[in-house]
Amino acid sequence: MVPEPAQTLPAFHIMAKPVGSRCNLDCAYCFYLKKVSLYPDSSFRMSDEMMEDYIRQTIEAHRVPQVTIAWQGGEPTLMGLDFFRRVVEVEKKYIRPGMRIENTLQTNGVLLDDEWCRFLHENSFLIGLSVDGPKHLHDVYRRDKGGKGTFDKVLRAARLLQKHKVEFNILCTVNAVNSRHPLEVYRFFRDELGAKYLQFIPIVERDNDTGNQEGLRVTDRSVEPEQWGNFLIEIFDEWVTRDVGTMFVLFFDAVLASYVRGYSTICTLQPTCGQGMALEHNGDAYSCDHYVEPKYRLGNIKDDPVGVLVSSQKQKTFGLDKTDTLPAYCRECEYLFTCHGECPKNRVLTTPDGEPGLNWLCEGLKKFFAHTQQEMQIMAQLLQRGQPADGIMPILARARNQQRSKFNDVGRNDPCPCGSGLKFKKCHGK
Numbered sequence: 199m200v201p202e203p204a205q206t207l208p209a210f211h212i213m214a215k216p217v218g219s220r221c222n223l224d225c226a227y228c229f230y231l232k233k234v235s236l237y238p239d240s241s242f243r244m245s246d247e248m249m250e251d252y253i254r255q256t257i258e259a260h261r262v263p264q265v266t267i268a269w270q271g272g273e274p275t276l277m278g279l280d281f282f283r284r285v286v287e288v289e290k291k292y293i294r295p296g297m298r299i300e301n302t303l304q305t306n307g308v309l310l311d312d313e314w315c316r317f318l319h320e321n322s323f324l325i326g327l328s329v330d331g332p333k334h335l336h337d338v339y340r341r342d343k344g345g346k347g348t349f350d351k352v353l354r355a356a357r358l359l360q361k362h363k364v365e366f367n368i369l370c371t372v373n374a375v376n377s378r379h380p381l382e383v384y385r386f387f388r389d390e391l392g393a394k395y396l397q398f399i400p401i402v403e404r405d406n407d408t409g410n411q412e413g414l415r416v417t418d419r420s421v422e423p424e425q426w427g428n429f430l431i432e433i434f435d436e437w438v439t440r441d442v443g444t445m446f447v448l449f450f451d452a453v454l455a456s457y458v459r460g461y462s463t464i465c466t467l468q469p470t471c472g473q474g475m476a477l478e479h480n481g482d483a484y485s486c487d488h489y490v491e492p493k494y495r496l497g498n499i500k501d502d503p504v505g506v507l508v509s510s511q512k513q514k515t516f517g518l519d520k521t522d523t524l525p526a527y528c529r530e531c532e533y534l535f536t537c538h539g540e541c542p543k544n545r546v547l548t549t550p551d552g553e554p555g556l557n558w559l560c561e562g563l564k565k566f567f568a569h570t571q572q573e574m575q576i577m578a579q580l581l582q583r584g585q586p587a588d589g590i591m592p593i594l595a596r597a598r599n600q601q602r603s604k605f606n607d608v609g610r611n612d613p614c615p616c617g618s619g620l621k622f623k624k625c626h627g628k
């Protein structure tokens with residue numbers, strides 16, 4: 199039965215996978231490559247009929263003027279450029295007056311060329327380009343089917359996107375290796391790649407053969423909990439003193455949103471899940487991109503439109519489970535307002551009092567939240583007063599100068615003016 203409009207979500211997000219899990223690369227940590235086993239006899243190509251259903255249903259179900267049509271993989275460019283030309287035609291057929299449709303495309307960049315980039319620019323596609331840092335870090339895990347590193351190809355793709363003025367975000371997975379080089383990674387994106395929008399995605403990969411969220415062990419490639427915090431902190435400290443307003447780090451903005459508005463902008467930091475589904479090439483819809491497994495299959499959009507599936511009881515239960523399964527350790531945490539136990543797929547630990555469901559990243563998250571609290575509060579106050587967040591940079595610079603001037607005439611054996619109780623030479627005078 200089709201629910202009444204009041205029972206359906208006004209807006210939602212679907213990640214469509216037109217080639218399923220097929221990819222032209224073989225990145226070591228990719229959980230999605232294993233999903234090939236879900237569809238053993240498939241051609242892994244979304245039909246034009248299915249593509250049209252997906253777009254029409256998504257547009258029809260939205261009750262807000264902004265609609266995002268998201269393409270992901272596997273590697274969606276394997277569908278070929280003509281498929282996306284037809285996508286744009288179908289969108290024009292169904293768009294309603296006053297509506298704005300934005301296409302997003304997540305890609306490894308390998309197949310992009312001038313013709314692709316001209317098309318992406320002309321049709322205002324927003325690209326998510328996967329890069330893990332400079333060559334020696336990117337090539338550790340992001341390799342092709344012959345085992346060769348892919349950095350040179352992705353750099354070429356970034357330059358092509360820039361040449362054609364295509365807007366792109368960097369999607370950087372943070373793993374056991376590149377997490378130890380935060381500033382090198384950040385400065386590479388800022389100074390060498392010329393990127394402005396960065397999304398850091400922690401690798402927390404369950405150690406099993408299914409690619410499902412089963413078992414409590416994580417692989418050695420996964421980022422260490424404390425290292426995730428250190429990685430974010432080192433980048434934050436550089437960003438907050440010189441790059442606010444010119445570089446955009448999704449995680450920082452998402453935490454700041456919790457301080458400003460009381461809720462975050464990304465699902466991992468929201469109290470519930472359920473507003474984003476994954477759509478396989480054959481029309482099967484799943485609760486989330488990270489839960490494409492039989493247990494979380496909601497149905498097929500040939501039988502029930504996307505608006506019905508995203509508002510179904512099964513999906514609501516999936517969404518509420520995020521809060522309902524939180525251990526007391528999280529419910530009593532001072533950072534619950536911004537963390538909410540982070541993504542359920544990463545909850546593989548037990549709390550110090552033995553309750554299951556603690557997030558693998560907790561130690562690092564706590565460290566980051568504690569370290570950035572003061573600066574987040576300053577930026578939130580600026581924004582609440584209608585001033586830009588970059589006003590924090592002169593505030594911090596003044597504070598640093600005052601601190602320095604306090605130390606000018608201090609003798610090496612005097613007590614440190616910072617109040618630590620140590621001698622100056624053992625503290626700020628080191």
Ligand code: SF4
Pocket residue numbers: 465466467470471472473474486487488520540541542543
């Ligand atoms: S499971 Fe994780 S990625 Fe999926 S909706 Fe929930 S928080 Fe987001």
Ligand code: SF4
Pocket residue numbers: 527528529531532533534537538539540556557559560561563564
């Ligand atoms: S910081 Fe740790 S304890 Fe606090 S809500 Fe997040 S995962 Fe739970």
